[in-house]
């Protein structure tokens with residue numbers, strides 16, 4: 365008789381969220397439009413973990429601000445998106461122009477346990493990006509669902525990496541014009557890394573790196589939210605040099621913000 369397989373022990377922490385966020389400390393102290401507003405969640409054993417969140421208010425007329433949520437580190441082993449989110453905040457502090465007209469809510473590490481262990485999974489062993497809006501009991505998911513519900517974002521950007529892709533691509537969901545926002549962002553990011561032009565990516569039909577289907581349970585707007593926000597999942601090739609992935613993520617986010625702003629302005633003039 366076979367002995368029962370022992371569950372794989374959780375990996376040890378390899379890096380720290382606190383160290384990751386250290387470069388922002390000075391920016392926060394100096395900045396007038398950057399605010400740290402961390403969240404907390406408590407797991408079933410009563411252990412409380414901090415989930416970092418930063419608010420950044422861009423220049424412009426606050427009365428017409430668009431509210432965008434930027435989420436990274438949903439999968440803890442995809443660190444280029446995490447580093448890009450931190451670097452984006454640092455750069456916006458130096459030059460807020462790319463955030464003109466926006467109120468940004470940036471969640472650089474959505475899965476702190478996974479990030480510290482360089483692991484894709486949540487502490488429970490689940491995949492966070494299959495748990496949204498399905499009655500999940502994962503505390504990280506409940507916390508972020510509360511944010512998505514309460515803040516009713518005009519746009520949602522999630523930064524990921526894909527270890528099976530050699531190029532950049534993205535998922536466009538929500539608002540029907542989302543692909544027109546995603547498309548130029550892939551072009552902007554292709555200054556740093558090539559785009560994936562395959563007709564099939566991740567088993568989905570793709571068009572010049574744009575996929576208009578997706579997995580269910582991914583981090584996104586509440587299904588009931590109307591009007592639908594634009595929702596973009598941006599993917600860099602996981603095995604490309606880290607610094608180029610970081611630059612590609614940042615170029616994509618800045619392009620998305622610029623194009624979405626222009627699209628909204630145009631729509632209001634019609």
Ligand SMILES: [Zn+2]
Pocket residue numbers: 438439442524525
């Ligand atoms: Zn991912």
